[in-house]
Amino acid sequence: MKNQVIEKAISICGSQVKLSQSCGVSQVAISYWLNGGGFNAKYIPKIVKATEGKVTELELLHSLSSTEA
Structure with missing residues (x-):
């Protein structure tokens, strides 16, 4: 799942x-x-910076928790 x-x-x-x-x-x-x-x-802040905040920490955290399900 992507x-x-x-x-x-x-x-x-x-x-x-x-x-x-x-x-x-x-x-x-x-x-x-x-x-x-x-x-x-540890990559969350780097992804947020790379996207100039268009992808948020919260979005990334939610995506991590959904991949663990």
């Missing part, structure tokens, strides 16, 4: 590669996050 919030972040940044560069991870990691693999909470 993580809709990560999908939104990718769309805002323009590509998985651009989001990965902003977060300091590989494009493969972004793909993993996108496809429901979950991500470490």
Whole structure:
């Protein structure tokens, strides 16, 4: 199941590669996050910054809790 919030972040940044560069991870990691693999909470501030606040901490936290269900 795709993580809709990560999908939104990718769309805002323009590509998985651009989001990965902003977060300091590989494009493969972004793909993993996108496809429901979950991500470490330490990346939340980096994703928020990369999207200029268009993806919020709360959205990201909710997306993490929904992937654990």
